[in-house]
Amino acid sequence: MACSLVFEGWPAFTAGVLGTSSLTRGWPPNLAHGWQVCQFVQRRAGGLVLAEHGFHGAQEGSYMAKILLVEDDPSVLRTLERMLKSAGHDVLGVGDIPGALQLLEKEQVDVVITDIVLPGASGLELLRHLQDNHPHLPAIVITGEPTLDSAVEAVRARAFEYLAKPISKHQLLRTVGQAVHIKYLEDERRRLEAANRAYQENLEKLVAERTQALQKSEASLRQSEQQLHALAARLIHIREAERAQMAREIHDELGQLLTGLKMDLHWLMRQCQDPSKKSTPEAIARRLQDALAITDDTIKCVQRLAAELRPSVLDKLGLCAALRHELRQFADRSSLEIEINLPDEEPPLPPEMAMAFFRITQEALTNVARHAQATKVTVTLRPAPQGWELLITDNGRGIREEDILHSNALGLLGMKERLLPWGGSVTFSAVPSGGTCVRAFLPRQSDNNRGNDHEKHSHSG
Known part of the structure; x- marks a missing residue:
């Protein structure tokens, strides 16, 4: 490196290599x-x-x-x-x-x-x-x-x-x-430094966003796991409660009917075995009439218990008829106004998928009776793009977002779980005019395949 200075009034000179x-x-x-x-x-x-x-x-x-x-x-x-x-x-x-x-x-x-x-x-x-x-x-x-x-x-x-x-x-x-x-x-250099700072800031922002999204996903996963555990415990509790109720009804009602029938038969047997206790034909006829009445009541009781376990009308007449029957019974129990909108032809749904729609309707009607404070319920089953949808709408107080996301909303979670094997979905939303709408959807394209696979899996288990 070299340096030159030229001063006026001094002889001109040029500097060579420094240090000389x-x-x-x-x-x-x-x-x-x-x-x-x-x-x-x-x-x-x-x-x-x-x-x-x-x-x-x-x-x-x-x-x-x-x-x-x-x-x-x-x-x-x-x-x-x-x-x-x-x-x-x-x-x-x-x-x-x-x-x-x-x-x-x-x-x-x-x-x-x-x-x-x-x-x-x-x-x-x-x-x-x-x-x-x-x-x-x-x-x-x-x-x-x-x-x-x-x-x-x-x-x-x-x-x-x-x-x-x-x-x-x-x-x-x-x-x-x-x-x-x-x-x-x-x-x-300044441009590259600014670009590097911007890149680092963007990278830090991206890392923060991804970290936040990952933390949110992990929290959602933990919540889902907790809900699934709670749902499994609830299902076990419901199953045991249903078994206890069934046992009480069999013991209290069916058991009494069978006991009465046994007493009538035992009386008739004694009449046949002991000639000294021979009764008049009129008395025997009355006993036989009582036994027949008890037998009819017993048959009705068995039919009712079987229908509670699985509605026979669903298997015999299809989903639409089962929904009409259930809604009429619900109207008699609750005194609510019921509006039914069902297709003229039976939806081509496999039995297990039809049962899922039916159980979701029962659960939604139970929620309306318990929480909605409604005066009217509308149930609609209709074809949707690439599937079928079931709508249960009431005019009650409406569902809140926190109600849907609450960890104890196991009934809502149970409805969603019913349609997961077939790729279906259940959503809950508030109606702008007041009330709640439950929308259940099942895809049509793979209905038969998924239904058959589900039935095969059930039979093989």
Whole structure:
């Protein structure tokens, strides 16, 4: 790296390679000290360059730039403009610092070239302004009155270069090319740093979003597992409760009927075995009539218990008939107004899928009776795009979102579970006019295949 200073009033000289002892031999003390300043400036980090002859990255005319030229001498201004424009640079010439500041506010320049001695203010003040407001904008100082003090001040104000007049075209264009190249590298470094920061911020944001989504998924999975455990426990409880109820009904009702029938038969048997206790034909006929009545009641009781376990009308007459029968019974028990909208033809659903629709209707009607405070229920079974849908709508108080998401809403979860083997779904929503709508959907395309697979699995188990 080499440095050159040309001072008017001193013999012209050119510095060679730094560190050569003959360079400063015979120099006045103040100029020798100034050369040491140049050496310090060139070595410091981020180095300010003073005539960097060894730099090969910027050749003359290889970088086109917009240059702000501040020079109060019109002839020198025109000469420098011609030099710069001959290399393709765009030059904005001005004769004082106020004009330069105005141009800096309006124009985006790449390099500033300024004289030191200017009307009203020193070019060093412009350097300090650039240092404070445009720290990445390189500034080249030219002066016809070079002094050690001004050189030091220029160095302190982070001037890119300090040149003394007269300046050759080659020297000027080379220095400008170097300044533009360094600015380009600095701008590119800042651009890459900004892009890297933006990438890191975006990556951190993406990681945070993915982490939040993963945490939400894990929480949802834990909640689903808890709900499934609770549903399994509820199903076991319901099964045991149904068995207990069935046992009570068999014991209390069917058992009593059979006991009465046994007593009548035992009385008739004694009449046949003991001639002394022979009763009149009328008495025997009455006993036989009582036994027949008890037998009829027993048959009805068995039929009712079997229907509660699995409605026979569903197997014999189909889903539509089973729904009508269930809704009529519900209307008699609840005194609610019932509206039924069923298709004219029986839906082509396998028995297990029809049973799922039927059980969902029973569960939804139970919820209406317990919670809805409704006066009317509408049940609709109709074809939907690529499937069948069952709608149970009431005009009650309406379901809330927290009711649907509540961990204890096992009845709602149970309805959803009923349709999962066939890829179906159950949704719950509030009706805008008031009330709740339960929508159950079963796909049509794979109804038969899935139903057959389900039945095979049930039989094989």
